[in-house]
Amino acid sequence: DVKVTQSSRYLVKRTGEKVFLECVQDMDHENMFWYRQDPGLGLRLIYFSYDVKMKEKGDIPEGYSVSREKKERFSLILESASTNQTSMYLCASSSRDRQETQYFGPGTRLLVL
Amino acid sequence: GQSLEQPSEVTAVEGAIVQINCTYQTSGFYGLSWYQQHDGGAPTFLSYNALDGLEETGRFSSFLSRSDSYGYLLLQELQMKDSASYFCAGTDSWGKLQFGAGTQVVVTP
Numbered sequence: 001d002v003k004v005t006q007s008s009r010y011l012v013k014r015t016g017e018k019v020f021l022e023c024v025q026d027m028d029h030e031n032m033f034w035y036r037q038d039p040g041l042g043l044r045l046i047y048f049s050y051d052v053k054m055k056e057k058g059d060i061p062e063g064y065s066v067s068r069e070k071k072e073r074f075s076l077i078l079e080s081a082s083t084n085q086t087s088m089y090l091c092a093s094s095s096r097d098r099q100e101t102q103y104f105g106p107g108t109r110l111l112v113l
Numbered sequence: 114g115q116s117l118e119q120p121s122e123v124t125a126v127e128g129a130i131v132q133i134n135c136t137y138q139t140s141g142f143y144g145l146s147w148y149q150q151h152d153g154g155a156p157t158f159l160s161y162n163a164l165d166g167l168e169e170t171g172r173f174s175s176f177l178s179r180s181d182s183y184g185y186l187l188l189q190e191l192q193m194k195d196s197a198s199y200f201c202a203g204t205d206s207w208g209k210l211q212f213g214a215g216t217q218v219v220v221t222p
Contacts, residue, residue, distance in 0.1 A: 004155075031208055040121075042200060042212040043156070050207070058209075090155065099208020100146050100163075104155035 003027070004105035006091055012111045019078040021108050023091030031094045032074035033102065034058075034066060036087040043090065049074055050096075081112045117201050117213035124219040131188045133216045135201035138182065145177050145184040146202045146210060156200060159186070188218065196220045 007022035025032065031050055035043040035058075045058030047066040055066050063085060067075045074093075078085055088109050092102040117137045125131045135145065144163035148156040160168050162177035162184060174187040188195055198217050202210040 033210075035212075040214055042214040043210075045209065045211070048209060059211075092156075094208055096208075100144055100161040100204045100210075101158045102156075102208075102210060104157070106155050 004091055004093055004103050006089075006105040006108050008108050009106060010109050010111075012113065013078075013081045014113055015082060017078075017081050017112075019081050019110065019112075021076040021078075021089055021091075021110075023074045023076070023093075023105055024072055025074075025091075025093040025103070026072065027093065027095070027103070028071065029093035029103075030071075030096045031099065031102075032068065033092040033094075034064075034074065034076045035090045035092065036060070037090055037107070038087050046076065081110075083112050086110060086112045117203055117211060119199075119201055119213040119216045121214070122217045122219065124221065125191055126221050127191055127193060129191050131191060131218060133186045133188070133199050133201075133218070135184045135186070135213055136182055137184070137201075137203050139203050139211075141205040142179075142203050143206045144204045145175070146204055147173075147175050147186045148200045148202060148212075149197050150200065150215070151197045159199075161204070191220050193220050193222070 033048045034046045049068045065077045091105040094102045119135045147159040150156040160175040177184040198215040202212045
């Protein structure tokens with residue numbers, strides 16, 4: 001079974017803090033994605049990566065950056081957390097052969113005070 | 114980019130059939146995926162249509178009509194465990210997904 005893990009289920013941070021969200025997948029998938037999920041808005045793509053050291057902006061990249069130094073690990077960074085970044089953050093991965101099937105991690109619920 | 118519209122909520126009784134419609138406006142549309150998400154859980158893949166027509170997977174079926182920019186997910190023989198949110202998502206050729214806002218399905222006894 002594909003497993004996607006995220007470093008924390010719940011996180012509370014203060015405005016202005018730098019926040020790191022880690023995601024690891026164990027299926028050797030090429031593609032990795034970061035989404036945020038807010039009520040009534042569905043899942044919105046923040047950043048994605050098709051290969052190591054490669055990153056592309058999604059629909060809402062402002063205020064975020066990412067890092068992919070190893071194939072299995074994709075990190076989301078909030079450089080200076082703000083209250084409007086309070087959300088559920090979901091990581092996903094997919095293989096190049098079956099790109100329509102994304103496997104999601106359990107999510108990190110981030111609260112910025 | 115893509116935008117996808119789906120109803121916000123559908124309520125039905127156990128054993129019934131529910132159809133969740135999804136209309137899309139896209140550029141670079143490659144196919145339509147459906148995901149299920151239970152409260153507090155992660156989205157899980159249900160089905161994918163790259164071509165027009167019906168795809169059947171057990172009690173769930175998905176349909177796509179490219180000419181109408183329309184698809185649907187059909188849930189048959191509804192069970193209580195089917196209470197969840199269902200998302201349609203447009204796929205581009207790179208495997209990037211654009212999600213609709215989701216449809217909450219409420220199954221009542």
